[in-house]
Amino acid sequence: MQPTGYESYSNGEIPRGCQLCVRGRKLVLFITGVCTKSCYFCPLSEQKFHKDVIYANERQINDLKEIIEEAKISSAQGAGITGGDPLAKLDRTLETIKLLKKEFKNFHIHLYTPLDLVTEEILKKLEAAGLDEIRFHPDLDDDKFWNKLKYKTKMSKGIEIPCIPKKDIKKLIEYAKNDVEFFNLNELEYADAEHNKLAELGYTTKDEFSYGIEGSEDLALEILKLYPKLKMHYCTTKLKDSVQMMNRIKLRAKNTKRPFDIITNEGTLIRGTIKGNESLEEMHKKVSKYFDNEIDKNKNRLICARNNLKKFSSKLKALNYKLEIVEELATYDQFEIESEEI
Ligand code: SF4
Structure with a gap:
């Protein structure tokens, strides 16, 4: 054995x-x-x-x-x-x-x-x-x-x-x-x-x-x-x-990661997320004035680089958006492991 x-x-x-x-x-x-x-x-x-x-x-x-x-x-x-x-x-x-x-x-x-x-x-x-x-x-x-x-x-x-x-x-x-x-x-x-x-x-x-x-x-x-x-x-x-x-x-994770995602040694993804009460298209247009982001319809949010979210947080908060840094599995359901509101 x-x-x-x-x-x-x-x-x-x-x-x-x-x-x-x-x-x-x-x-x-x-x-x-x-x-x-x-x-x-x-x-x-x-x-x-x-x-x-x-x-x-x-x-x-x-x-x-x-x-x-x-x-x-x-x-x-x-x-x-x-x-x-x-x-x-x-x-x-x-x-x-x-x-x-x-x-x-x-x-x-x-x-x-x-x-x-x-x-x-x-x-x-x-x-x-x-x-x-x-x-x-x-x-x-x-x-x-x-x-x-x-x-x-x-x-x-x-x-x-x-x-x-x-x-x-x-x-x-x-x-x-x-x-x-x-x-x-x-x-x-x-x-x-x-x-x-x-x-x-x-x-x-x-x-x-x-x-x-x-x-x-x-x-x-x-x-x-x-x-x-x-x-x-x-x-x-x-x-x-x-x-x-x-x-x-x-x-x-290697196949699904977005250019702005960080892959950890464990294979999880770290990214920024933005949620709000407006339509995703409307939010995407407003946030794109500052940095690249993507619409994620599955989880009803925008996703982006963690650093950009931090850098522009005061501008985004002024728009009444909820900002989070999340760590997720690269599964189909993007299972969330941890999140931190900023
Ligand atoms: S699926 Fe569940 S119920 Fe069916 S044989 Fe396997 S262990 Fe038994």
């Missing part, structure tokens, strides 16, 4: 899908929240759980072509298709895989699915559409579909499960070790949503700063030590929530 350098541990090389993901090169494609299952540990938010919505990274998608835009703007070299169960909306999933494969060269796509809807025919369809890697999520409490892990496919085939303390994960590994190429064990994660029953069942987070559940990491590392010859990757909540996400957002 060795550390991967990305806040995770592995036996052997990590799967191709993970190699791109840890570097922020995978588009996170949530193809639907619809799922046949209602797992007590489901990490989805209320806005996504069992809802037929699509997100590419943080961007809600209304037309599949917008997925291509988001992949380009994020400098993605692949996509991880997740849900819900992507097989619950099979036609959409197949169409999206084909669309991405047609648009981009050497674009690696992996997909996560529970076993319930898997058939040999569906695997063939996914293979024909161009899917590179499939990750099955078997039910640890019910082995009735485990035989599907034996289905043959040319795609790279693995198992990905949350590492639930006290569960008999070894039983699944022994069952499937000759049928799959790799095992991904995820740190079990708490989610603040009504359908997530972990707290009710007595699971607690390992500390107040983490969503990782106490005991999950110990079990994962124990299993990695037990099976040194099997290809295994233990993925922490820190890898998912900080390393992967921040690497991905840094790449997006």
